[in-house]
Amino acid sequence: MPLSLHLFIHFSLAILSGYLAGKYFKNIKLGILIGFIGGFLIDLDHVLEYLLVFNFRFNLLHFFQGRQFLVSDQIHLWFHAWEYVPILILLAWLFRKNKVIKIIFFTLAFSGAVHLATDMIINRCSFNFYTLTYRAKHNFAARELTSPETYQENQKLKMELGI
Numbered sequence: 317m318p319l320s321l322h323l324f325i326h327f328s329l330a331i332l333s334g335y336l337a338g339k340y341f342k343n344i345k346l347g348i349l350i351g352f353i354g355g356f357l358i359d360l361d362h363v364l365e366y367l368l369v370f371n372f373r374f375n376l377l378h379f380f381q382g383r384q385f386l387v388s389d390q391i392h393l394w395f396h397a398w399e400y401v402p403i404l405i406l407l408a409w410l411f412r413k414n415k416v417i418k419i420i421f422f423t424l425a426f427s428g429a430v431h432l433a434t435d436m437i438i439n440r441c442s443f444n445f446y447t448l449t450y451r452a453k454h455n456f457a458a459r460e461l462t463s464p465e466t467y468q469e470n471q472k473l474k475m476e477l478g479i
């Protein structure tokens with residue numbers, strides 16, 4: 317699937333999940349804003365990972381080639397983790413007396429869960445892959461976290477790119 321379509325699906329579902337949460341809590345504007353953050357800007361951890369690997373020097377082409385993963389041979393994806401979902405729901409419940417904060421935490425959990433489920437389907441990755449505990453257990457090593465085929469493909473790509 318082309319990246320543009322992948323991102324378009326994330327964007328649409330982020331707005332939709334934000335709208336639905338907003339409608340439920342009777343604050344559609346806030347719902348859509350937080351849905352956009354939790355369901356779309358969650359992907360900014362790709363940028364964060366790139367910046368950390370390349371010492372805060374950014375190159376758009378290299379970013380879209382996914383060089384952050386190729387150079388480091390690691391996959392962190394700090395925001396892509398199912399663990400955040402129950403934590404955010406617990407926070408929503410703890411702050412249930414403050415309507416705005418409750419909506420923020422709940423909508424982050426909901427739109428984030430929709431994003432992770434979408435990534436699981438599109439990227440054909442397991443539930444475990446999208447947990448921080450599983451990735452940490454494997455030292456965030458791409459070799460252990462990706463299928464042997466994908467890892468081989470990436471090794472080939474590295475040779476081609478001269479990394």
Ligand SMILES: [Zn+2]
Pocket residue numbers: 358359396431435
């Ligand atoms: Zn994602």
